[in-house]
Amino acid sequence: MLVKVYGAAVFGIEATTIAVEVNIDAGIGYHLVGLPDNAVRESSYRISAALKNNNYKLPGKKIIINMAPADIRKEGAAYDLTLAVGILAASNQIKSSAIAAYMMMGELSLDGSLQSIRGALPIALKAKEDGFKYLILPKENAKEAAIVSDLEILGAENILEVIQHFNDQKKILPTQVDSKAEFYKNIDFPEFDFSDVKGQESIKRCMEIAAAGGHNIILIGPPGSGKTMLAKRLPSILPPMTLEEALETTKIHSVVGNTKNEGLLYQRPFRSPHHTISNVALVGGGQYPRPGEISLSHNGVLFLDELPEFKRDVLEVLRQPLEDREITISRAKFTVRYPCSFMLVASMNPSPSGFFNDPNAPRTSSPQEMQRYLSKISGPLLDRIDLHIEVTPVPFEKLSEEIKGASSAAIRKRVTAARELQSSRFKAFKNVHYNAQMNVKQLGEFCMLSNESKTLLKTAMEKLSLSARAYDRILKVSRTIADLAIATEISPDHIAEAIQYRSLDREGWLG
Template identity: 55%
Template sequence: MIVKTFGSAIQGVNAITITIEVNVSSQGNRLFIVGLPDNAVKESERRIESTIQSLGLHMPRTRTVVNMAPADIRKVGAAYDLPIAIGIIAASGNMAATSCAQYLMMGELSLDGTVLPVKGALPMAIQALKDGFKGFILPKQNAREAAMVKQLDVYGISHISEVLRFFEQPDSLPPVKTDEDDFYTAQAIFDVDFSDVKGQHQIKRALEIAAAGGHNAILIGPPGAGKTMLAKRLPTILPPLTLQEALETTKIHSVAGKLPEHSSLIAKRPFRSPHHTISDAALVGGGGIPQPGEISLAHNGVLFLDELPEFKRKVLEVMRQPVEERKVTISRARTAIDFPASFMLLASMNPCPCGYFNHPEKDCTCAPGQVQKYLNKVSGPLLDRIDLHVEVTPVLFSDLSVPQATEKSTCIRDRVMAARAIQARRFAGHEGIYCNAQMHSQLLGTVCVVSDSCREQLRHAMQKLKLSARAYDRILKVSRTIADLDGSESVEPPHMAEAIQFRNLDREGWGN
C-alpha cells in the first residue's frame, strides 16, 4: 500500500515542499529511504521504530520503501521523522490514510514519540499556504511562529499520539492563534535610550541622520568616549518594523535557528555585533549547506562592527559587494542561493593603536607611521562605502557631573519617521528603494538637484579632500537626508556643508 505525506525543505530563506511516498509491500524485510537523504534522515529508521513501539504498534517487518521527491534536492536533518513515521503507520494499515495528504508535517522524534522543534517553520508555513495545504502540523515550540501565516491552520503538537488522534478526531487539536497586538506593543519597549547618554550632541545628530536616510556610519574616537554606548542605542531611533519586514527578518532567523523559543515574530530591528575574530563565512554566510551569516541576520536592522581595524582584512573585504547590492549570493557546485542583506553598517574604531591620536588633552604615544598603518587595516574601498565618518571626542566633566535633561529616543525617532515618510512618498514608484541610502546613480541625478552655490561647495571639497566618485554620491545622499530632516524641498548650502563635514577620514591630518 502506497501512502503520501508531505514535508518541507529549506533552500536559502525559502521552502520547497517535499513529497514523501511510503510503500509497504509483502516481500522483503528492510526499510529503504531514497531521494538523496543525508545521514540524519537515514538514521531516522531507529528513532521511528522506537516511536512506533511506544505507541503499542509494530514496525512493518516487510519491505518498506520511503521515497522523498524531488530526488535532486538533498534532504537534511531529522525534521522529516514525523511525516515518515505517519506515512509508515498509515501504509501498514494502523490508521486511515485519507487525511495525511491534506497537511504538511514536520518534526524530529525522540525515542518515546515526543516531537522536538525544527528550524524554518515560518518559510515552511508560507510555502504550505501557497501549495494549498489544509493545515500545518509541527512541534508546539514552533507553532506561534508558523501561525503568523493567518490563512493557514497551524497545529502545535508535543507527541506523535496527538497526530494520530487528530486524524481520527479533528476537533481534538485546536489551531494555534496569535495576537498581532503583542507584536506592535513590543516595538516600543527598549532597555536603553538616548537620554542615557550625557553630552555627545554632535554624535547623536550624526546617528539621527544615519537613521533617517539608512546611511552607513563609522565612529572614530578614543577609548571611553561612548562609541559603543551610542551604537547600541541606534535601533531605538530607527522606524518600527513593518509587518512585511518583520516576516522577512523572522524567516532568516528561523532558518538559522536563532529565533527565541515560543516566539512568533521578531518585533524589533535586529542589532548584530559579531566579535572581531569572526570568519568570512560566518559573516556573509556559507557552509556545506549554505546558512545565513551575520549580515543576513542583520537584515532590516543594524550590523555593528566594534573595533573595526581588529577584524581580519579578508573578512571586511567580502562585505564590500553585499553593502552595495543589499544581498549576498552563496554559490556552490550544485546551487546558488541568495540571502537578503539590507542592513545599516555601523562601525567604531580607535584613531590609532594607543587610542589618543588627535585627542585634545592626552598625547599619542604611537611611533611615526603607526597611525597610518593602523588606519590602513581598513581598506579605502570599504571606507568609501561608509557615508558618515564621525569623530567622537571625550565627554566633558561638566556634561557628566551636572544633571541635564537630554532628548529621549522617542523624540528623535519621530523626526526620523517624518523624514522616512518623505522618502517613502518620493520613492513610491521605485521598487526596492525605500530610503535615500538605497538610491542608485541614475535616480540620484533627479532627486538631488543642487544649486550653483551647493555645487561649488562640493567641487571645492572634492578637490581639497581628493574624494572618489562614490564619495561624491554619498555626500549628495546625506545632504538630501539632512534636507528631509529639515523639511526642505531642495538641498541648501547648510545641508551640503553639514554632509561634507561628515567625511573626517578623508580630510588632511588623519594619519598623515
C-alpha cells in the same frame, strides 16, 4: 499499502514541498530513497524507539520510502514525524483518509517527544501556498508558524498526540496568534534608549542623520567615549518595521532557528559579530548554505566593533553585498539568495594605543603608527561608508548631569517623517527606498545644488583636500539633512554640515 504524506525542505529562505511515499509489502527490510542525508537515514532508529515507547510498532515487513522530488537533497532530523506518520498510516495503525490535507515536520526523541525544527515560517508559507489545510509542528514552533493566516497550525508535544489526533481520539487544538495585534503592541518599546546617553549631542545628531537616510557610519574615538553605547541604540531610532519587513526578517531568523517560542520579530535586528569571525560566517554559506551575519542583519543594523581587528579578507567580502543588498551563494547543483539590506555601523580606535595623536592622552601613538593602523581598512570599503565621525570622551560635568537627553521615541518621529518623504520621492524606483540607495542618475535628479552651494562644496573639497569619492556621499547626506529639516532644496547649511562628517577623507586628519 501505499500512502503519501507531506513535508518540506528549506533552501535559502524559501521552502519546497516534499512528498513522502511509503509502501509496505510482504518481505523484510527498510529502504529509504530520494537523496536523504545521514540524519534522515538514521531516522529509522528514532522512529522505531519512539513508536515502541508509545505502544506502537514499526511493522516487520518490507518498508520502501521514497522522498520526492528525488533530485533535492533532504537534510536533518526534521523529517522524523513525516516518515513516522507515513509508516503508521501505511500499516493501518492510524486513519489515513484525511492525511492529504496535512503537511507535517518534526524531530523525534526516543520517548516520542517532538523537538523544535528550523524554518517553521517558510514551511508554513509554503503549506498555505500549496493549498494544505493543516500543518503539524512541534509545539515550540507553533507560535512562529501561526503568523501565517488561513492555515491551521497544530502544535504537538509528542507523537502520541499526533496519533490520537488522526484516530479522532483527542484533537490537537489550533494555535491562534493575532500577528498584527502582537506586532503593533510591541513595536514601540526598544530595549535601549538614547535618553541614557549623557552628552555627545553632535554624535547623536550624526546617528539621527544616518538613521534617516539609511547611511553607513563609522565612529572613531578612544576607549570609553561611548561608541558601542551609541551603536546599540541606533535600532531604537530607525523607523518601525512594516509588517512585510517583519515577516521577511522572521523568515531569515527562522531558517537558523532563532525564533523558538517568539512568533513574529517586531524589533529591527542588531548583530554584533566578534572580530574573529570568518568570511563564510559573515556572508553565509557552508557545505549546506545557511544565512550569515549580514543576512541576519537584514532590515536592521550590522555593528562591527574594532573594525581594524577584523581580517582584511573578511571585510572585503562586504563590498558587493553593501552595493547589491543581497548575497548569492552558488554550489555545483543549486544557488541560493539571501537578502541583506542592512545599515553598517563600525567603530574603531584611532590608533593601536586607543587614543588620538594628543600629548595629553594617557597613551599616545605617532602619526605613522596611526596611519599604519588605519590602513588595515581598504579605500573601497571606506568608500561605502557615508559618515565618518570622531567621538571624544564625555567630560565629568556631562556625566554627572541629572538631565536626560532626547528619547529614542522623539528622535524616531523625526527620522520616520524624513523616511516618508524619501518613500514618496522614490516610489517610481523599484529598488530605491531611502537616500543612501541613490545612484548617480538619481543624485543628478534629486540633489540639485544652487550656485552658492556648489561654490561652498568646491571650496571645501579644495581646502580640506577631500577625495573625489567623498562628493557623492556628501550629496546623499546633504539630501538627508534637508529631509530632516523638511526642506525641498539642499541649502549651503546642509552642505556644510555634511562636509564635517567626512573625517577620514581629509588630508592631514592624522595631524
